[in-house]
Every structure is written in structure tokens, then in C-alpha cells.
Amino acid sequence: MQTTNPLSESDVLRFLQQQHQRGRPSPTLREIAAHVGHKATLSVQRILNRLEQQGLIRREAQQARNIRLTARALPKRGLLLIGQIAAGPLTEAIEDQEFLDLGALYDPGTHRGLRVKGNSMVDAHILDGDIAVIRLQETCNDGEIVAAEVDGEATLKRFFRRKDHVLLKPENKQMKPIRVTDVTIRGVFVGLVRKS
Structure with a gap:
């Protein structure tokens, strides 16, 4: 036994x-x-x-x-900054850890911060170096800005479901949408922190 x-x-x-x-x-x-x-x-x-x-x-x-x-x-108070997310081409999902003192604004149990890398979301006023606050969830509505994972790589884009694929659309007229068939939603964009 x-x-x-x-x-x-x-x-x-x-x-x-x-x-x-x-x-x-x-x-x-x-x-x-x-x-x-x-x-x-x-x-x-x-x-x-x-x-x-x-x-x-x-x-x-x-x-x-x-x-x-x-x-x-929760091990610490504050919003957990879990790494970087691409606002450009897909990049490898990163899981660094740092805490931001934003617990009064966002529930640290359900929200995370991701440092934006790239300029694909500039028309939505999300700039390189900003911290995108996402609410952790696995579903979203069409047109929402999401933290999405495709083949182990993370990106911040606007989400659109089509008949046979998903379109991850940048908010930058200079860039093209990413067409995928398999995507995992990690969270929905709910706020922004910009350090001056």
C-alpha cells in the first residue's frame, strides 16, 4: 500500500x-x-x-x-506588476514580479499591471513604458482591449471574434491586425498608469 x-x-x-x-x-x-x-x-x-x-x-x-x-x-499589498506585454509584435510572456502601490484603486486579488513595450496601441493613448492595468478574466467582449496569449507569447490588442478566427487589432494605423485561430484571454484592460 x-x-x-x-x-x-x-x-x-x-x-x-x-x-x-x-x-x-x-x-x-x-x-x-x-x-x-x-x-x-x-x-x-x-x-x-x-x-x-x-x-x-x-x-x-x-x-x-x-x-x-x-x-x-495575499503576500503583499498593492497591484502586482507581472512583467511586460507587447504593444507591437507578439513577445514572450514574462513573469517578473514587482508591486505598485495602487491597492486603493484596483483590487490586487483580481487585477495585475503589465508594462507596455512597443507602440501598437498609441491611438488608444497606451504608450511604450506605460503600465496597463488588466482585470484577470478568461473571456471578453468584441472590441475590448485585452491581454492575449498566442502560442506562449503575450500581446495587448483590441479583440474581435470572427466566424473562423480571432482578430487582434492594434490601435496604430501603421500596423496590421494579427489573425489567429487559437488565443487565450488573460485579462481585460481597465486602466493605465503613466509615470511622468
Whole structure:
């Protein structure tokens, strides 16, 4: 009979914090179990119940990937700057970490900052070096500016769904749209920080 190490609240909470800091969606019970080396999701469910009772997480009913860290569980206050995003050609997704003191304006549990690199969004007044604030979500409406990932590369563009593809359109008349069939939405643009 194979034995596994006992599952601890700190292991599960640490994994949730890591996923959150990397801007990834909330993990499923199976993903948490696999990460901490367990097969049974019931043990993970019990740990999550205890974390929720302690006020460290909250779960939204009727929603997949519904685990949210509360302010008490966040490692630092402020908006997490998770790296750079292309406002130009696609660039490799970067996951540097730095915090901005914008917690009063944006919920650090659901928002991230991305430093803009390039000039493809200048007509939307998003300039090279600005910090684009995105609300973490996996869906968007046509015409919204999104942080999108294509083949592991991230870009900030306006999103348009077509019949058989998606158009990621720059806000710069000098540049052409990117036509893709497989795209992952990481978040929707909701604000801008420009350092003078």
C-alpha cells in the first residue's frame, strides 16, 4: 500500500498564492491535488473548507475555477506588476514580479499591471513604458482591449471574434491586425498608469 504525505493547509495556500502571483486562473481541485502529490480531491476540499473558514479564501458559487484569495492571504499589498506585454509584435510572456502601490484603486486579488513595450496601441493613448492595468478574466467582449496569449507569447490588442478566427487589432494605423485561430484571454484592460 502506497502512502502519501499528509496534506497541509500551508501547502495548498502556498500553491494558490503562487498561481495568483503568476496571474494564472484559479486551479481546480484535481490540479491542486496533483501539485501537492495527492490523488484524492476530497482531502483538498476539506483543506479549502478550512481555509475559507479562516477567511483566507472565498469561493464563488456556480463558477468553475472559483477559488479567490482574500486580502489576508495575499503576500503583499498593492497591484502586482507581472512583467511586460507587447504593444507591437507578439513577445514572450514574462513573469517578473514587482508591486505598485495602487491597492486603493484596483483590487490586487483580481487585477495585475503589465508594462507596455512597443507602440501598437498609441491611438488608444497606451504608450511604450506605460503600465496597463488588466482585470484577470478568461473571456471578453468584441472590441475590448485585452491581454492575449498566442502560442506562449503575450500581446495587448483590441479583440474581435470572427466566424473562423480571432482578430487582434492594434490601435496604430501603421500596423496590421494579427489573425489567429487559437488565443487565450488573460485579462481585460481597465486602466493605465503613466509615470511622468
